[in-house]
Amino acid sequence: xxxxxxxxxxxxxxxxxxxxxxxxxxxxxxxxxxxxxxxxxxxxxxxxxxxxxxxxxxxxxxxxxxxxxxxxxxxxxxxxxxxxxxxxxxxxxxxxxxxxxxxxxxxxxxxxxxxxxxxxxxxxxxxxxxxxxxxxxxxxxxxxxxxxxxxxxxxxxxxxxxxxxxxxxxxxxxxxxxxxxxxxxxxxxxxxxxxxxxxxxxxxxxxxxxxxxxxxxxxxxxxxxxxxxxxxxxxxxxxxxxxxxxxxxxxxxxxxxxxxxxxxxxxxxxxxxxxxxxxxxxxxxxxxxxxxxxxxxxxxxxxxxxxxxxxxxxxxxxxxxxxxxxxxxxxxxxxxxxxxxxxxxxxxxxxxxxxxxxxxxxxxxxxxxxxxxxxxxxxxxxxxxxxxxxxxxxxxxxxxxxxxxxxxxxxxxxxxxxxxxxxxxxxxxxxxxxxxxxxxxxxxxxxxxxxxxxxxxxxxxxxxxxxxxxxxxxxxxxxxxxxxxxxxxxxxxxxxxxxxxxxxxxxxxxxxxxxxxxxxxxxxxxxxxxxxxxxxxxxxxxxxxxxxxxxxxxxxxxxxxxxxxxxxxxxxxxxxxxxxxxxxxxxxxxxxxxxxxxxxxxxxxxxxxxxxxxxxxxxxxxxxxxxxxxxxxxxxxxxxxxxxxxxxxxxxxxxxxxxxxxxxxxxxxxxxxxxxxxxxxxxxxxxxxxxxxxxxxxxxxxxxxxxxxxxxxxxxxxxxxxxxxxxxxxxxxxxxxxxxxxxxxxxxxxxxxxxx
Ligand code: PEP
Ligand code: MG
Numbered sequence: 001x002x003x004x005x006x007x008x009x010x011x012x013x014x015x016x017x018x019x020x021x022x023x024x025x026x027x028x029x030x031x032x033x034x035x036x037x038x039x040x041x042x043x044x045x046x047x048x049x050x051x052x053x054x055x056x057x058x059x060x061x062x063x064x065x066x067x068x069x070x071x072x073x074x075x076x077x078x079x080x081x082x083x084x085x086x087x088x089x090x091x092x093x094x095x096x097x098x099x100x101x102x103x104x105x106x107x108x109x110x111x112x113x114x115x116x117x118x119x120x121x122x123x124x125x126x127x128x129x130x131x132x133x134x135x136x137x138x139x140x141x142x143x144x145x146x147x148x149x150x151x152x153x154x155x156x157x158x159x160x161x162x163x164x165x166x167x168x169x170x171x172x173x174x175x176x177x178x179x180x181x182x183x184x185x186x187x188x189x190x191x192x193x194x195x196x197x198x199x200x201x202x203x204x205x206x207x208x209x210x211x212x213x214x215x216x217x218x219x220x221x222x223x224x225x226x227x228x229x230x231x232x233x234x235x236x237x238x239x240x241x242x243x244x245x246x247x248x249x250x251x252x253x254x255x256x257x258x259x260x261x262x263x264x265x266x267x268x269x270x271x272x273x274x275x276x277x278x279x280x281x282x283x284x285x286x287x288x289x290x291x292x293x294x295x296x297x298x299x300x301x302x303x304x305x306x307x308x309x310x311x312x313x314x315x316x317x318x319x320x321x322x323x324x325x326x327x328x329x330x331x332x333x334x335x336x337x338x339x340x341x342x343x344x345x346x347x348x349x350x351x352x353x354x355x356x357x358x359x360x361x362x363x364x365x366x367x368x369x370x371x372x373x374x375x376x377x378x379x380x381x382x383x384x385x386x387x388x389x390x391x392x393x394x395x396x397x398x399x400x401x402x403x404x405x406x407x408x409x410x411x412x413x414x415x416x417x418x419x420x421x422x423x424x425x426x427x428x429x430x431x432x433x434x435x436x437x438x439x440x441x442x443x444x445x446x447x448x449x450x451x452x453x454x455x456x457x458x459x460x461x462x463x464x465x466x467x468x469x470x471x472x473x474x475x476x477x478x479x480x481x482x483x484x485x486x487x488x489x490x491x492x493x494x495x496x497x498x499x500x501x502x503x504x505x506x507x508x509x510x511x512x513x514x515x516x517x518x519x520x521x522x523x524x525x526x527x528x529x530x531x532x533x534x535x536x537x538x539x540x541x542x543x544x545x546x547x548x549x550x551x552x553x554x555x556x557x558x559x560x561x562x563x564x565x566x567x568x569x570x571x572x573x574x575x576x577x578x579x580x581x582x583x584x585x586x587x588x589x590x591x592x593x594x595x596x597x598x599x600x601x602x603x604x605x606x607x608x609x610x611x612x613x614x615x616x617x618x619x620x621x622x623x624x625x626x627x628x629x630x631x632x633x634x635x636x637x638x639x640x641x642x643x644x645x646x647x648x649x650x651x652x653x654x655x656x657x658x659x660x661x662x663x664x665x666x667x668x669x670x671x672x673x674x675x676x677x678x679x680x681x682x683x684x685x686x687x688x689x690x691x692x693x694x695x696x697x698x699x700x701x702x703x704x705x706x707x708x709x710x711x712x713x714x715x716x717x718x719x720x721x722x723x724x725x726x727x728x729x730x731x732x733x734x735x736x737x738x739x740x741x742x743x744x745x746x747x748x749x750x751x752x753x754x755x756x
Contacts, residue, residue: 004032005142009149018157022054029127029146030056033139037107037128041068041075042154043121050075050124057128061101073097078112079121084144085112089132108132113143117151118646125150174375176350178395179361182370183413183754184348185390185406186325188383191337195310197302200276208265215261215271218311219252225307229339245335251304256475257282272312279305297472299354303334322346327388331380333360333371343367348390350397352378364392365702368420372397393753415756423709427458431708434715439690441708442500442698444676445490454493454701458708461497463698464559464624464676465490467542468506476514477538483545491553498555500601500624500698501546503539503572505561507531523638528562528603533571543576547583547595556598559624563602563609569619573600604662604673605629613662617669624698625662627677627685631655650679651732651739656688660727663692674698683710683751684739688726691719710748718746 008028012021022040030038037057041050044067052058052066060066068075077095078085089108090096098104107128115123125147127135135143205211230245251257257278264274279301286298325347330337333351338360349371351360356373364371370392389398389409398405432438442463443454470478470486478486491499506512507527519525532539543558550556560572580597589595602609602616605626609616616623627650632639634655637648649655659675666673674696679685681699686707689697699707722742729735740752750756 004028005145005149008032008146012150012153019054021153023056025150026054026056029125029143033127033135033142035109035127035129037126039126039128040115040123040150041066041126042123043070043079050079053123058099058126059103060099061103066099066102068099073099074110075112075124075126078124078126079114082114082116082121084114084140085110086135086140087111088134104128106130109135111135111140111143113140113147115147115151115154117155122151122154173399174378174397176372176395176397177355177374178392179351179354179356179373180349180364180369180371180392182348182368182392182416183390183409184325184327184370184392185409185413186327186347186388187323188329188386188388189320189322189326189341190380190384191328191330191333192380193306193331195306195313197276197279197305197309200272200309202273202276203270204268204273205265205270206268208268211265211269211271211274212262214312215265215275215308218271218308219258221311222304222307223249223252225311226336229336245339248300248304248335251301252308257301257304257308260475272309275305275308275312299332299334299360302332303336307336327390329380329383329388333364335360335363338363338367348388348392350375350383350388350390352380365700368702391754409754412755416750416754419750419756423705426709426712427705429458429708429712431711433690433711433719434713435717437690437716438695439711440696441704442674442676442696443704444681444698444700457701457704459497459704460696461555462490462494462499463674463696465499465501466505467501468504471504471506471512477512477541480541480545480548483542484548487546487549487556491549491555494555495553496555498557500557500559502559502561502603503529503542504532507562523632529560529568529572530562530564533568533575536575539572539575540579544579544583547579547598548587550596550598551583551587551589552594554596556596557601557622558598559601559603561603561626562606562629563604563616564606565608566612566615566619569602569616573619576600603629603676605633605677607634607658610658610662610665613665613671614669617666617671621672623662623666623671623673625659625673625675625677625694627655627659627675627679630658630677631679634658649732650677650682650685651726651735653727653729653732653735656726656735659689660692660723663689663694667693672696681707683707683748684736684743686710687714687719687739687743688723691716691723706751710743710751713748714746718742 008025011028012025026038026040037055039055039058040053042053044051048070050068050070058066070076071080074085074087074090074093074095087093087110090110091108107130109129109132111127113125114121115125125143127143226245226248260278261271261274264277265271282301283298286301287295289295322341322345324345326345327348327350328341328346329350330352332353333349338346346369349360349364349369351371351373352375354360354373361371361373370390372390372392372395386399387401389401389406430438431441440460442461443457443459444464445462446466446469487501505528507517507522507525507530517526546556546558558576560569563569583589584591584595599621601622601624602620603626604610604623607630628639631648631650631652635647635652637644639648663673673694675689675694676698680689680697681703683706686697687710690711697707722739725738726735729738740749743749743752
């Protein structure tokens with residue numbers, strides 16, 4: 001039996017066409033069991049029915065697929081009970097309801113096994129036999145095992161949209177990951193790379209100088225091209241897009257890609273070969289990182305590599321007309337791709353690779369373009385010449401939608417436009433509730449700061465500057481002088497507002513390429529303050545650089561990540577004091593006149609810190625809650641592991657209860673506290689946090705005006721009701737639906753779903 005089972009699963013896996021695979025499978029099962037019929041029914045959630053997808057032995061007189069309403073008959077019973085049913089004679093079974101217009105009446109014995117993937121019933125395998133009998137235990141085990149194996153194949157096919165074809169009863173849709181909110185309708189514009197590093201084959205050269213010259217020319221052309229693209233975008237997009245071009249330029253610097261490529265050319269390799277090798281090594285390094293944000297940087301390195309290659313091969317870019325309202329579909333949507341295309345025409349984005357941390361998603365969010373990502377099993381050509389709907393809230397993509405679905409989405413898209421203008425019109429107003437509770441909104445910074453529009457954002461300061469990002473983009477630690485320049489720039493950007501700089505938060509999950517870290521449990525390992533206290537030379541150089549950058553300014557605040565114990569704060573404070581007096585003396589500063597001792601804060605992101613708040617409070621000036629890590633450590637769920645992604649939820653009642661407790665304790669201690677994790681920029685999350693008493697929220701630039709508008713439309717009393725309900729909820733989904741309902745009732749539904 002086992003061999004037969006393996007053979008069946010193999011042939012299903014190998015089949016080029018999913019429908020064909022199912023047809024082959026039912027015939028093989030029927031033969032293996034020596035029965036009269038085997039069928040597969042798949043759930044159609046929209047129609048609330050199980051629809052027969054393939055059968056050998058069961059037929060509908062009309063030729064249409066047989067349908068069974070959810071809750072009806074024995075087939076539904078197997079799904080409902082989530083266990084196999086082995087019935088000797090269905091005619092005697094109370095749940096029996098004959099399938100209309102089918103030949104089911106000729107069968108008596110039935111064996112049905114639900115096909116379950118991640119706790120969801122996707123369908124049922126049904127075996128029939130004319131002769132009344134109980135199927136043997138072995139036969140039952142065979143079908144149950146097959147159902148378990150099939151579940152993965154069907155879940156996969158579901159996401160690939162393979163269950164549908166033009167005449168199929170299913171609505172033609174694909175499930176991707178939501179990347180940027182909003183809905184868009186348009187014609188597919190499929191973008192394919194014109195050159196590929198993958199296709200470069202290794203070649204040697206005996207003219208290395210000539211190759212280096214060629215490489216440098218190609219880099220110079222790429223630089224000029226990127227500059228042009230950035231200039232083209234300037235003023236058009238009010239956001240992170242331009243910063244990303246600076247990151248690209250940085251990657252081309254001698255310190256990054258350049259020197260490594262030239263070194264390899266020096267060893268006798270052609271420029272293209274060296275470029276391929278170096279880029280692929282960088283890509284591998286980034287892809288091996290645990291931190292999903294940094295892992296996504298592999299895309300940028302690959303994009304830069306392809307650009308340089310294009311110039312090395314002296315290819316001309318082919319111009320294709322972008323549709324008036326187009327949906328950009330690409331294997332990997334990149335920053336430069338977006339810059340090259342006419343912004344006004346890009347209605348939506350589908351990136352086959354990536355996640356919500358990809359640059360494509362970050363940029364789409366900041367440009368306000370709906371986007372979905374992560375559908376990597378579908379070929380690009382599948383989208384060609386199709387009309388597409390992108391739902392950036394749910395991650396759904398509809399392919400050639402029927403007119404009624406299209407109309408519905410068009411209406412929602414129009415409403416979203418209205419909402420956007422309302423939010424923008426109110427951007428200059430303070431963030432306060434209708435009853436006058438003022439909340440200060442701060443910015444999370446990390447990638448880069450060369451974004452002119454940031455100067456004009458209506459914010460109260462920088463709540464989190466993730467200092468590790470520049471450290472990750474290099475092949476060695478930046479020097480103190482280099483760091484001084486970086487920090488000066490940030491402080492100068494916001495001269496009149498507090499800027500909270502977090503000390504290096506690298507470690508197991510964000511390893512530096514030049515610091516060897518191999519750990520079994522990196523998230524529980526050597527990260528954040530643990531690493532920098534073990535390397536006081538790194539910590540001291542960094543805080544000295546921050547202090548030097550702050551000379552003549554008074555807006556620097558310093559924040560320590562991953563604090564677990566009071567002793568860590570004591571040790572860090574001691575080093576900070578040492579650095580302060582050293583810098584004051586070396587630079588001839590008057591203490592407290594042109595060099596201020598910065599306020600010191602700690603992140604509350606390790607649960608242990610919650611129980612030490614009074615002790616910590618006596619050592620620091622402020623707290624900042626890292627809800628991202630706090631969620632991860634409270635729930636014991638790796639924040640980057642897709643397999644447990646559904647368990648990682650900041651709306652978990654335990655997370656909310658601890659956030660509530662932190663707010664209360666900080667209030668009692670009289671210590672300022674803010675939240676700088678993703679929850680602070682989440683519309684529902686921001687409301688709950690304000691209800692808990694947080695008056696300082698730090699988030700990415702995109703959410704600032706949205707959160708402001710939401711706060712201006714609520715009353716504290718309503719927030720208190722929401723919070724009370726959230727704290728009593730048993731599951732995160734209950735919190736989510738309660739928030740959606742409440743926001744809907746306040747006319748703010750447009751922030752949690754499509755439409756206004
Ligand atoms: C957090 O953990 O919530 C946080 C803001 O820090 P990071 O996401 O950089 O770990
Ligand atoms: Mg953190």
